[in-house]
């Protein structure tokens with residue numbers, strides 16, 4: 001039980017590290033809070049809220065994997081290296097892909113409802 005609690009604590013400190021050190025993570029979290037508030041205000045059905053939740057957590061998890069990979073690359077290759085650049089750029093690209101996906105999901109699920117309200 002103690003081991004489980006320690007692992008949980010370490011996982012939380014990984015989340016805290018990412019929020020503290022990565023500006024992008026702060027931006028993702030702000031966007032997540034705004035999208036959640038708007039979707040609750042719009043009284044979206046549970047299935048659509050679930051899609052939004054999956055989308056939001058995918059972006060946050062991708063940013064954390066990116067941060068972890070950056071740390072490993074800086075550890076093993078503090079000097080410039082072609083492969084270090086590939087690793088960092090591909091990981092950053094993965095975050096961008098999840099962010100683009102979140103824009104598509106917001107456009108498909110939230111925009112039609114907001115547009116309906118504004119009419």
Ligand SMILES: Nc1ncnc2c1ncn2[C@@H]1O[C@H](COP(=O)(O)OP(=O)(O)OP(=O)(O)O)[C@@H](O)[C@H]1O
Pocket residue numbers: 022070073077078079080081082084085086088089092
């Ligand atoms: N050891 C390295 N060798 C080669 N290129 C690197 C290395 N470290 C970083 N780069 C490249 O330099 C650019 C900037 O990387 P850097 O890590 O400074 O910022 P970042 O990727 O935006 O991450 P963050 O700002 O979150 O620390 C990226 O294209 C990255 O791939």
